[in-house]
Amino acid sequence: MSHPPSPAAPGSAPGGDRGDAQARKERVALVSIFISLGMACLKLAAGVVSGSLAVMSEAGNNFGDVVTTTLTYFAIRVSNKPADDDHPYGHGKVEPLAALIETGFLFALAAFILIEATRRFLAGDVEVEASPLVFAVLFGSIAVDSWRWRVLSRVARDTGSEALAADALNFSSDIVASSLAILGLAAARFGYPQGDAVAALCVAGFIGVAGFNIGRRTVSALTDAAPHGLTEKVWRVAAEVQGVIRIDSLRLRPAGAEVLGELEIAVPRTLAQEHVATIKARAAGAVRAAHPEVSLTVGARPVALDSETILERILLIAAKRRVPIHHVTAQEIAGHASVSFDLEVDGRMSLGDAHEIASILEAEIRRELGANVEVESHIEPLEPRQLPGADAPAETLTRIEQTLGWIARELGAPSNVHDVRVRETPAGLFVNYHCCVDPELSVDAAHEQVDALERKARAAFPQIMRIVGHAEPESLAHEPPRTLADL
Structure with a gap:
């Protein structure tokens, strides 16, 4: 064997x-x-x-x-x-x-x-x-x-x-x-x-x-007695690592020339797994740099923070159940919370199965936020497959590009519609474009401008299945695109 x-x-x-x-x-x-x-x-x-x-x-x-x-x-x-x-x-x-x-x-x-x-x-x-x-x-x-x-x-x-x-x-x-x-x-x-x-x-x-x-x-x-004073030193180094909420436990034991250890840290439960893995690696690396003889196995326990918002808590619940949601809103009405959101499921799924998923998610939210919380979900179809597509004919692209520009001028904002792309799929037309808005506007106001443009475009072209507009500040319209490293 x-x-x-x-x-x-x-x-x-x-x-x-x-x-x-x-x-x-x-x-x-x-x-x-x-x-x-x-x-x-x-x-x-x-x-x-x-x-x-x-x-x-x-x-x-x-x-x-x-x-x-x-x-x-x-x-x-x-x-x-x-x-x-x-x-x-x-x-x-x-x-x-x-x-x-x-x-x-x-x-x-x-x-x-x-x-x-x-x-x-x-x-x-x-x-x-x-x-x-x-x-x-x-x-x-x-x-x-x-x-x-x-x-x-x-x-x-x-x-x-x-x-x-x-x-x-x-x-x-x-x-x-x-x-x-x-x-x-x-x-x-x-x-x-x-x-x-x-x-x-x-x-x-x-x-x-x-x-x-x-x-x-x-x-x-x-008898595995840790070297005198080493536990306190390792504890202090690990606790200073960014992202570590607290140290829950630390155990050290000598093994020849090495000191082996098990470190349990608490991290915010809203973090992605990749981020948690990075924090664990940083903790082990910081201890190794300060005390080369120490080799740690680091475990992480997610904890809820007092600073978590209702939105973060709801998104976390949905993420754990691997259920995509969007348009989450939370209101305070007569002393209790009211939560609503859009829930995306496979469009081919039966309504009964989709409703069961929604009910389980709603129950989880009530368990997290309290039994008196009002929770409503709107079920939307989600296309689970990668759709085959192709660039639309030049005539179609020209018509939609001109219409977007005309609507923008009629509304007065947004401006400078450019980089328009139109693709044909079995589900309909998919349109992507860029436009410019006032950089001093709030995200809500900018979204309203783009949303108004898209509603009129879909009314003019009912065959559009999805239209996605990317709003950018007017001052950046002619600058080369930047990466997150540039920010």
Whole structure:
């Protein structure tokens, strides 16, 4: 059985950038493995030679680092696998899971060192030889761990890797632990052998603190805790997008280097679907621009605004039912509203079916505006097909063009009838024309002038099925046509 192609990891970066980041993560993790192994061997040798528990604790810590950095390396490789049917959000959780296992190693090591340090402290018969070689190994370890901490922190920050961030935090604690081991050796060298056991206790404490900090971060990642303060920031960015009435809900969850989110916005219900889709895209884009690590799925819920007019509400109801209406009028009569409109249906439809459509639409309007609203509809035939047509003979065009001009002159307005086109169809003649009116007139007044011209034209030519006049301001009559972008 065939399966649909697996989706790309949510919010993933483009192929090249993502590949470079992944290679960078794997490279620093692999280098860290070999460095941890080398440092562990050197510290173990120095600890055996000196008999210092603090130094051997540090060696044990480094051997633990070998295990955890190896785990980190494989976790990074697995987390880069693309999403599949069983893991639709990708494999990003593998990294915090590896960091959580590292936490367990650190707590176990801290417990072992704590027990051994307590035993030595109480026994008080342990000899420690603090040779210059041992000091050199520890100072070298501090230098190497400082370099690793800086490199891993930078890569973890740039790539959003939880596993590398855990490693960086671990190595920062190693710097403190090595420093404590040096203090313990110095105390033993100056005649205070118990100082080594005290230093080991402090090392155990710092390893435990590092494990706690790593564990707290990884548990937050595994339990889908949103990064601190990010929800408020994303909310604020989305709320400022034009067209967003309010934010109804926002949920964020980390997924490896990405933060996935679901945003629910409220938009005016009178908007077209295309406009709503644009608002959703703008909201997601604005958040992505401000916070590149966030990938949102945006949903929109239409809401009614207090500023909606009766006309907008009626047109919205008709649009939802996909019923064309026009000539909508609303009146206030004796304390209640009266609404009327023309309803267009297929002219071939039976009157019974058309009346049922009108009744359902009227009921919807009453449900929206109130039961006491008076609603009347006028049913008109609508030609549902694209009519075949052809240009009318030149003689017919000339006669209608001259008649339109004569009527306009008789009425005194509109003026300059031009661009007349006449087409013959099986339903009759279709006439289109342009004319000029005073630009200071209201739309109502301009419509009345054009309407008067068209009534006289249809009286003169009964065969005209439809006549459409385009009124334009007199000052624009000889200017080239403009687009909406020019306005």
